[in-house]
Amino acid sequence: MGCRTAMSLIRIDNLTLTYRRHPAVHHLSGVIRKGSLTAVAGPNGAGKSTLLKAIMGEIRPSEGRIEHALTAHDFGYLPQAVEINRRFPISVLDTVMLGAWRRVGAFGRTGREETDRAREALSTVGLEGFERREIGSLSAGQFQRVLFARLLLQDAQVILLDEPFTAIDARTTRDLIDLVAGWHGAGRTVIAVLHDLEQVRSHFPETLLLARELIGWGATGDVLTPANLLSMRSMAERWDEDAEVCQPDGKLGRTAA
Ligand SMILES: Nc1ncnc2c1ncn2[C@@H]1O[C@H](COP(=O)(O)OP(=O)(O)OP(=O)(O)O)[C@@H](O)[C@H]1O
Numbered sequence: 001m002g003c004r005t006a007m008s009l010i011r012i013d014n015l016t017l018t019y020r021r022h023p024a025v026h027h028l029s030g031v032i033r034k035g036s037l038t039a040v041a042g043p044n045g046a047g048k049s050t051l052l053k054a055i056m057g058e059i060r061p062s063e064g065r066i067e068h069a070l071t072a073h074d075f076g077y078l079p080q081a082v083e084i085n086r087r088f089p090i091s092v093l094d095t096v097m098l099g100a101w102r103r104v105g106a107f108g109r110t111g112r113e114e115t116d117r118a119r120e121a122l123s124t125v126g127l128e129g130f131e132r133r134e135i136g137s138l139s140a141g142q143f144q145r146v147l148f149a150r151l152l153l154q155d156a157q158v159i160l161l162d163e164p165f166t167a168i169d170a171r172t173t174r175d176l177i178d179l180v181a182g183w184h185g186a187g188r189t190v191i192a193v194l195h196d197l198e199q200v201r202s203h204f205p206e207t208l209l210l211a212r213e214l215i216g217w218g219a220t221g222d223v224l225t226p227a228n229l230l231s232m233r234s235m236a237e238r239w240d241e242d243a244e245v246c247q248p249d250g251k252l253g254r255t256a257a
Pocket residue numbers: 019020023024042043044045046047048049050051
């Protein structure tokens with residue numbers, strides 16, 4: 001136990017996250033260990049994306065804390081595909097180069113060496129020769145490969161992936177899962193929001209099962225049990241989208257009129 005505590009990278013303590021007083025994540029506590037590979041699973045609207053944004057510091061807790069000694073540059077983030085505007089006229093190479101910009105900062109140098117690294121990252125994700133293409137002309141799978149190349153260039157300590165394999169074919173998914181495994185092997189900390197529980201079971205040693213409240217967090221085999229999945233579904237069915245207050249027993253409830 002002492003060893004696990006010493007390796008803790010991010011500590012979440014009684015965390016509640018809200019949008020205009022409506023709770024999206026409720027009283028979550030736990031630890032993300034350095035070098036761990038964690039899947040965040042749960043139904044639509046469970047607060048998974050909200051949690052990633054809070055870990056990066058984009059959303060402030062309305063209650064509780066997220067403790068770590070990381071800065072914004074330590075986080076590499078892959079947003080959900082629906083959040084990305086691909087109509088911006090930018091080339092594949094420049095998109096990947098944004099990874100270097102995130103790492104070295106707006107005033108850092110991104111010279112020849114970084115360009116070579118960006119080309120190398122594109123080749124690693126199987127997109128050699130795509131450098132000058134505009135991102136809007138790529139297929140969904142090719143674009144996801146570009147975003148992974150950008151993360152390779154960024155080389156962040158903590159990598160947060162929001163549904164990285166949604167609408168991606170089997171071969172591309174396999175290639176991208178290999179990259180995730182590579183990050184894990186290199187000691188990076190990876191947290192990925194996933195819906196496919198078979199993918200989680202096969203490739204992610206740890207799982208955080210979230211239904212606004214915590215259902216389970218630990219070794220994937222211990223968390224993805226029939227009992228936990230049942231309780232996740234029944235909690236999702238009972239959600240009250242208008243809930244505002246936290247009742248003393250920790251359940252979500254509506255403000256008395
Ligand atoms: N910007 C926002 N403003 C208001 N409410 C929001 C906002 N973003 C998310 N929410 C609400 O917070 C709750 C959790 O949303 P979140 O996107 O974190 O869930 P999720 O688990 O990632 O869902 P999915 O699997 O559908 O992507 C939902 O009820 C959602 O409507």
